[in-house]
Amino acid sequence: MSNVFDSMRRWPDVEAPGLVAVDAADRLILDESAELRESAGPGDIVVINDAYGALTLGAAEAGASGIRTHLDALTGERALEANAARVGLTGSFRTLPLGAALVAGARVVLLRLPRSLDALRDIAGLIAAHADPSVVVVAGGRLKHMSVSMNAVLSEHFGQLDISHARQKSRVLLARAPRDGRDPTPAAAQVAGLEVRAFGGVFAGARLDIGTRLLLDNLPDAPAGGTPDDPLIDLACGTGVVGAWMATRYPRAHVYACDQSAIAVASAHATMLANGVSDRVEVARDDMLGGRPAASASFIALNPPFHSAAAVTDLIAPRMFADAARVLRPGGQLWCVWNSGLRYRPLLERTIGPTQQVARNAKFTVTVSTRR
Structure with missing residues (x-):
């Protein structure tokens, strides 16, 4: 993934020293999901809350196709498109709104954990409602932005939750056995x-x-x-x-x-x-x-x-x-x-x-x- 990551930028979002397009949490999510992604078929992989495309393009470079991805920020969406064009991966993914079509039948979901527990609850409920029953959610983030409450929120909609070892101040939660799914309501x-x-x-x-x-x-x-x-x-x-x-x-x-x-x-x-x-x-x-x-x-x-x-x-x-x-x-x-x-x-x-x-x-x- 060095080619993809070496070429990644935040543009058109703000760029400055210390503001990065890919970090240790992105790398850990991809490493922890590698075996799951190898057995996934076209269209089985969904990426949610990717910041600038590191998860989407990292999965695509490793061979995934038909990736469905959702980025909340328009600048992030445009950065993903620009980064994909830069490394020749345009067409390996499609961006979708946060709704049933994004996660329907998904078997592997790569999730960059949102800082808001309410946002995480909306995402977890949506996945549980529409993904394949065998889905595994690989959810990660920087330790400074994570809390034990995130485990509890994921456990509302998944019967099994495993926690990775920390690496470079990042951690991954793996959620399985979806239950009690629901579509987000404001x-x-x-x-x-x-x-x-x-x-x-x-x-x-x-x-x-x-x-x-x-x-x-x-x-x-x-x-x-x-x-x-x-x-x-x-x-x-x-x-x-x-x-x-x-x-x-x-x-x-x-x-x-x-x-x-x-x-x-x-x-x-x-x-x-x-x-x-x-x-x-x-x-x-x-x-x-x-x-x-x-x-x-x-x-x-x-x-x-x-x-x-x-x-x-x-x-x-x-x-x-x-x-x-x-x-x-x-x-x-x-x-x-x-x-x-x-x-x-x-x-x-x-x-x-x-x-x-x-x-x-x-x-x-x-x-x-x-x-x-």
């Missing part, structure tokens, strides 16, 4: 006068985080835009709570909500349906605002993420600010909430234009930046 809650829906792993779940609450409390009474050609934009929408809030507070406004996470997009779709605003809110899976034309928006709301895969990084927000600047019309506004310790205001001034503080609490700041 958690539901009422917050800020809205019905919020959240599939496992989406940011904040079915609740309103402190930063987003501060942003909602301070959004303007009458923002510019809101037409079909100039919708109010909820960038990095998560569960869609900001987009749904805008669609209900501004009853005739059209809204565009986007996120690169497939789980977030599914959650936002469910949130819009639950609030009866899906006819005025377009929900899209997009890398930042890649699907929006330049100088086309009057209003963008943003609570920028600070994770790229499992890595904490401050490189994501600057890219989002730059794309917001591209999409905003002259005079258009970016309303942003951010952890006050990050001190984004000078960056917003340089990237967007004049920036004013609108609100601040013990942890977060809300600013409005006007496009020059």
